[in-house]
Amino acid sequence: MQRYFLDEMPEDHKITITGDDFHHISRVMRMEPGSHIYIVYPDGRTSICTITEIKESEVAAEVTEWVERSVELPTDIVISTGLVKGDKFDYIIQKGTELGAAGFVPFEASRSVVKWDRKKGVKKTERWQKIAKEAAEQSHRDRIPFVSEPVSLTQVIESGKDYDVLLFAYEETAKVGEMSPFYEAVSGLTEGKRLLIVTGPEGGFSEKEAEQLIKGGFTACALGPRILRAETAPLYVLSAVSFYLELKR
Structure with a gap:
């Protein structure tokens, strides 16, 4: 149906x-x-x-x-991603919606190759929201994830006050082999909690941005021992949360 x-x-x-x-x-x-x-x-x-x-x-x-049955994740997972090239963000929205994301917040990162065209912004955001709607219908979701217009990293950090868990995927953490923060964050999630995960663009985060996020209360985490592409990292997070909260039990 x-x-x-x-x-x-x-x-x-x-x-x-x-x-x-x-x-x-x-x-x-x-x-x-x-x-x-x-x-x-x-x-x-x-x-x-x-x-x-x-x-x-x-x-x-x-x-x-x-x-009566709901297919929604028991926790809200919002993905904030640095602007990426081409149709990669379309892909993140589509697949992220299928995997249960509650929302998507793109931001303008210092290493983003793409620069946001504000004149075309409204139409592009409407297109993103339509992609989320169609993916929600296809995957039989009970809600359509929200998709915001791109914001600054400062605005992302300020929005952290509305969430219970704050993380950012940092490749430097993966390089030194520190794997515990992400596991601890996911294993500590309970029904009704909200997690905001920030992932970088193709070039990753600058040192200054990483410092801003840590100062703003975000925990740097590795998503496994390998370095993931910008469009892969958000999907890894959602898959891991789904496994731990929906399948592991």
Whole structure:
């Protein structure tokens, strides 16, 4: 069954779907009255709905049953990544959403090859959010991760006050073989806690940035003994957290 997210709570059990999702249902999937779909509400609840009518510009559906099982990670993991080249951030968003990320915060790092074009910023951020939405539908998530516009590293550090655990992936930590910080952080996560992990761009963090992060309360950590690419590190973090919190038990 296809999954669709509502932007607003309906006043009753009658669902109305418009816009891109209407087009997907009527033109791409060519569904008909009687077809079943998943509907996810803004509060994270999910229901199975039956399409009752397909009109010229909207689809009407009614709730058939509620889905009780949640597939969300028990902790919120937000990924803050230095701006990377090409479509690498698209890849991070897509795969990170599939792996359970709660949100993505790109930042302008001193070693980022890409420079943020603020004139095109709104459209690019909207595109990123659309990628997150489509990935959330595909992976049957109960929520769509947020994607922010790029911020400064200072803003990332300031946002740390809203999280329980603060980490940054630092290759210098991996080079000296110090593997315990990441394990200790993940093993200490419990339901409801929030983790913010900061990963660098292709060139990694400068010494000044590493000092800023440590001063701001972030712990430097290695993600295993190997040096990972900028687009691999966030996915390693999410996979490790999922294994420890969802499979290991």
